[in-house]
Amino acid sequence: MARAExxxxxxxxxxxxxxxxxxxxxxxxxxxxxxxxxLEQERYVPSLALALRITRAFGVPVESVFELAEEEGT
Amino acid sequence: MSVLMWAVLALLGGLAVVWVGGRRAQPAREPLPEGVELPATARQRAAWGARGAGLLLSGGAAAGVIVNGPDRTYEDDGVRLLFTALVLAAVAAAAGVTMWAKRPGAKAGALDERDQAILAQAPAAQAVAVLVTLAIWTVGLTERFHGAGAVPVFYLYLLFWSCLLVNLLAEPVGILAGYRRS
Structure with missing residues (x-):
């Protein structure tokens, strides 16, 4: 699998x-x-539920923790 | 080729299918950077235990057949009972640890979404592995006993146990392949 996006x-x-x-x-x-x-090595993409639990643990919005990677060459 | 060689080939063929199937079921992950190590999860350790105990005990049973020969293993009640006890212990060990590994986690986070995905894909090659084991056995027994027109009962007994062992070992092997790749 390619590196997580x-x-x-x-x-x-x-x-x-x-x-x-x-x-x-x-x-x-x-x-x-x-x-x-x-996750930290970006070798695994979490489910939405796990992603939301992580953001809740830090008390920040989702977009402060996760972002969609820019496609190569753009 | 002797029947024992066919038996070994059947077991190795089944386990090879398990390993290849386990790898194919999981997409390969990019290697981690140097210095980053993954601690084993509880399920991974359980799978190592199941595979180790299953292989050790079934290896002991196979060694008994090789040392005593198929005829004595079947004719001598003591040797046959020892063989059966070792195979049953291997089955119980592999099945017991696999069942333990699949139990709902006693502690939150003991079985997370990644574990569940790996456990779900682990048996991917189980049925094919058993079929391959069975096919190699069938070819071997047909080649060896074609002239006689009948197969001694003991070989059917070995055929059954080897298929069962491959079936049970398929799951921990699939789990280990999953953790290596996903």
């Missing part, structure tokens, strides 16, 4: 929220730490 700022937001660990975020949103790592 959804970019995210999860790693930066974790650090801006008291250096929250990957495990803490995983526990808050109800997923495994492995999934958080893959």
């Amino acid at each position: 959804i970019r995210n700022r999860i790693r930066r937001l974790r650090f801006e929220h008291g250096e929250m660990t990957q495990q803490e975020l995983a526990d808050r949103v109800g997923c495994t730490r492995q999934t958080i790592i893959l």
Whole structure:
């Protein structure tokens, strides 16, 4: 699979929220730490439900965490 | 070729189909950057356990048949019971760990959406793997016993157990392939 076309700022937001660990975020949103790592590396595109739980954990709107990647060459 | 060689070929053929099928069911993920490691999930560890226990016990049963020979394994009650006990233990181990892995998570997040997607795709190659095992067995037994016109009962017994083992091992192998690729 090609790299996910959804970019995210999860790693930066974790650090801006008291250096929250990957495990803490995983526990808050109800997923495994492995999934958080893959999300941060943009190797996995979350479901809408997980994306919304992540934005809720940071208390920010969806577009502050996720954005659609620009297509190459545009 | 001896029947035992056909048996080994049948098992390896089935497991090869499981592995290839598991890989094909999951699109390949780009490799992670250097220094980024993925901790194993609970389901991944369970799948390793199921595959390890299943292979170890079924390997023990296969070794028993190879050492004693098919005839003695079938004729000698003690050897046959030991063989059956080892195969049953392999089946119980593989099935037990797989069932444990699929139970609803005791802790929130223990089984997330990615785990569920991997678990759903893990049995993708199960049926084909069993068919391939069965096909190789059929060819082997036909080649070996065509002249005799009958197949000794013990080989049918081995055929059944090997198909069951391939079926049960298919799921943990599919799960491990899923975690490697998705």
